[in-house]
Amino acid sequence: MEHVKRYGVAAVLAAVVALAGCSQAPAADPDTPGSSSPPVPSGPTPVATATVTAGHPDEPAPKEVLVEVVVNGGLAGVRNKLVVQYDGTYTLRKGTRPPTSGRLTGAQVAELRAALEDPAYAKVPARPTGSPVADGFTYYVTHAQRLVVVQDGEERPAALERVFKALPDGHPPTSP
Numbered sequence: 001m002e003h004v005k006r007y008g009v010a011a012v013l014a015a016v017v018a019l020a021g022c023s024q025a026p027a028a029d030p031d032t033p034g035s036s037s038p039p040v041p042s043g044p045t046p047v048a049t050a051t052v053t054a055g056h057p058d059e060p061a062p063k064e065v066l067v068e069v070v071v072n073g074g075l076a077g078v079r080n081k082l083v084v085q086y087d088g089t090y091t092l093r094k095g096t097r098p099p100t101s102g103r104l105t106g107a108q109v110a111e112l113r114a115a116l117e118d119p120a121y122a123k124v125p126a127r128p129t130g131s132p133v134a135d136g137f138t139y140y141v142t143h144a145q146r147l148v149v150v151q152d153g154e155e156r157p158a159a160l161e162r163v164f165k166a167l168p169d170g171h172p173p174t175s176p
Helices: 002-022 106-117 158-166
Strands: 065-073 078-085 089-094 100-103 137-143 146-151
Touching: 065 106, 106 158
Parallel strands: none
Antiparallel strands: 065 078, 065 137, 078 089, 089 100, 137 146
């Protein structure tokens, strides 16, 4: 009987691992010409999951990622990555420079969360809908395991602009 229990648990764990792996979108290297898939993160990115904390079962832990914004392209060949945690701390990596960090105020975090959780943002197309601009930027915005990719040259929905304005510095990190 112990033999059956042991293999039953192993089978359940294998199924969970297999299902968790199926929810990941395939990624391509953004440095590859013609690649339109999301960039491969430079380091481990925590997956946003529900965590039980102090009586709030749906509140994420403070150090979990609220939003990740990757900007690639432009004349200078920008490759920047901004990661904002639920507690408002953020890290910005520009190219190969050492990362910088900061912290949003409580009001700024609330504004960013409201923009990301707005039902209108959930309707923003996940992939580019227009023609890209030569030497324009491509923006990869990840929130709650949903990736939105937009390019310069296409009309941006107001809900996406609201998210961009709520980021540190009031816009995605486009400067080299």
